[in-house]
Amino acid sequence: MRLELEKRSEHSALMTILSPVLALVLTLIAGGILFAAMGYNPGEALYAFFLEPLTNQWSIEELLVKAGPLILIAVGLSVCFLSNNWNIGAEGQFTIGALTGSIIPILFHEYTGPMAMPLMVLMGALGGMAWASVPAFLKTRFGTNEILTSLMLVYIAQYLLDYLVRGPWRDPDGFNFPESRLFDDAHTLMTLGDGRLHLGIVFALVAVLAVWFMLSQTLKGFEIKVMGETPRAGRFAGFSHRGIVWFGFLISGACAGIAGMAEVSGSIGQLTPVISPGYGFTAIIVAFLGRLNPIGIVFAGLLLALSYIGGESAQVSIGLTDKITRVFQGMLLFFVLGCDTLILYRIRLIKTARKAGGAHGRA
Template identity: 50%
Template structure:
């Protein structure tokens, strides 16, 4: 058995590969549980089915899905334009900081205008944070993979400093966290669950991203720049425009995800506001084949992994690092399965295929 390069990438395999990766990941997860001396079937049920057993569980899934979906859409748009934004985590954090800062500054006062202002500040915060690597890429030719990644740690330190210092709640028993946001600065919840309307905004962002990529000239330019930079130069598409547009969109989406998290289920600023959504979203983007609708499915799957791993931790006392292990395994298997997109498996001793000569004109 060996691999032979296909003359054209297989379109079917492009979508079979993630399913193959997901299926293999289930099997390997089962083996992992067995190795941990846990009944694999019970554990798999806890991981994949238990979270969906109640309406509240489904709402929690949608809640976890929201930041993943928003961040992954931005990352995918970037990658399609060959702009590798690893900084969704930092843009998420700075969105939360900017929006949260407005919420704290306005205090308990305020009316209907507070929440839009807070959300807008969140989006602007994420965009501003993404503008730094954009400017560095254009001005200094510094690659965004490095700069966005490094800025994640800077963002985390800024948040940490704020909640340990100037923004710490005076009545908070010295805990490193801000005051809780006023009601006017907090997202409404739906149907008695923790779900907020931002979920629907995220679900709407997917078709918008698709529309942008497939049906606008801006999206066309992004795709050409991503696939063939020389063709983009030949056509006269601005390379700077590509970098700015893709990073600002990604930053805005991640910033919205950040503010939606702190103005939603969390309700205040604290040192840890994300269980690695910005990084997990990279996996989501690739699992979803960088296609908006694929990303919707992939973000649901990733959210399920987060919830299921929480359940495992609670019910079976398994370590939380299992979440990262399962995510990593999924990405690893996807990359492995992707070999089949460009290659096919050939059985060495297969008989020569009978063919009808002369069928070619």
């Protein structure tokens, strides 16, 4: 007996929806086995990880606070990924967006006019775009692999942040702690609800709607998908390869930059050496789990935000290490990419029987 992958004649609509669900179930099963191997009761541990955080108001607000940057970055990445450009450096664009978005609150903190906040958003976006334009330029000019260049720029961005908060941008009244000055109220994003939740989630939802409209209704969205799936056909349709590389990187850089600026201005209130628990990397998982579809990304963003909060919650209630969050995120990406095979292939069990014709389909 052997398993064979048989190509389907068209994409399976059912599997497109079912694949992430299947991946989630497999992640839970594998997670349960992992907990059992570590000596925890799997049921209890999974409850602490995935359900307990949903039982109180505070956690739900916290969930949205964390989902905001994930969704915003992932929506940008979905455009880039659909066009077959692999921007792995959203974490770096996020960091640079946070830096450029902090120029007004740190260097020009006296300026508190009504335009301060819109300017901060704009500068965050420009910072992210500038950082994303480096791999775009290298790819279009020299054919460099953008996966490597965008990833390496993440570390440069992080060291730049580290240098600035320990050096020139350190708060003069901050007792030598490696932190910038606290942002003025005029430089802090408007809050919603009980106080933690800020406008960042609104930015994310606006981006979701805008990108959804672009991808489904406009020629630009059509171009992105054609170039991503079949560049040769794209050239035949008159689309430009270079143009689409730049477009994908700039959109995703702008989204990540705004997310970085919003995180600093809305959640942290100052620059610190570490401003992200890996949002830029986790957003890659969000983008794929959400089928590179803006609406799907909203749900995937909420789920991955839950994995952050679940990690913290399981640490408190049953003493699990919070590294388990990363393990869960990794397993989820692994399973979702594996299950995606089923969209274009079906699994068949081939019996090598004496008598011919023993093939039974099994999904």
